Amino acid sequence: MSNLWLDNCYLPSSVLDKGQAPWASILTCADSRVAPEWIFDAAPSDLFVIRSAGNTAFDDAIASLEYGVAVLKTPLIMVMGHSVCGAVDAARKSDPLTPLLEKLVTPIRASLTPGETLDESIQANSRYAANQLTERSAVLADAVKNGSLQIVVSTFNIADGSVSMV
Template sequence: MTLNRRSFLFRSGLNAFGLAAALPFIHPAKAEAAAPSSKESARSCRPKDPLTALIDGNARFADAWQAKNKATDLNERAQVMSNLWLDHCFLPASVLEESQSPWASIISCADSRVAPEWIFDAAAGDLFVVRSAGNTPFDEGIASLEFGVEVLKTPLILVLGHSNCGAVRAARANHSLTPLFDQLIKPIQANLVPGDTLMSAIKTNAQATAEQLTTRSDVLANAVQAGQLQIKAGYFDIASGKVSIL
């Protein structure tokens, strides 16, 4: 059986570093992405199903993320992780310079371990990303999402919480840092349920943010009502690299 470029490079790297056990977890490239036409545009790489594309991209990332833990040093881990992005639908800079057509919007935490393009194995031009500590629904962030939906026609918004979120932890502890930080965590505190674990609080906060997007924005509510927009909440587990849709 002929190996594609991703499989060949990954297998070569894994054999070299004694990591062949990770091979069964390698996923094929994104099959649902539209093939670029002779005249490429910013929409040339839009998948048919954005949510499935996110889930599949995260599966590829999580497999590599876990496989690299079998490595014994920095170079070996880099070799395993470098096999992501090999088979993407990459657009030339000349196309991206003129316009963008992201196929999903992400509102995620500003945490350095939670880079949406990374954990969804996405390319430049794929994701429209809004970030703040605790993935809170702040006004400017909602306005940015409105731009993504109204102007860029993004069909999906995912609110992404993550394990061990420092902002949610601070909200639970009622930890005051600065006046602006206190303002930031107020929406998180409003979503807390007495007795909840940190994980439950993080998931509840992500779900509450997702629900608030349509109550605070007519643009987003109308797009959902018209069937032009899906809004979902998710949870990223840093240890496994996996995102679960809530």
């Protein structure tokens, strides 16, 4: 295992041991087909990643992103939704969910517009999550205002592996 780690890392362990310097934070879905390190061919220390089903801006995600910006000085946050997202699809339906899953889909539902397609809902949910970051965090809003942080929104297409800006 340790050889696998070192063989696939651009930085020697002696450097990794000193700290991390990610160039981007990614808020994305927990979907097993959506692995940011693979999608962006990134190595350990490159990406600061927060994942949960539906890539919503939940409290701990925002707090983690605040740490990424304030402490690690990450200059970029990408909120990345993805095609055929099951969490967004569940939010669009009224099937019974567990209490915790209801809580998870609540912010997704807040982003939806009746009559839109699943792809449109996926984009709307990602944009909504990105807006929540600066609405709910003074740290992130100030960083955007002073130019030290850019927040972008994208969609990962599972079928062809492409990432499109939204």
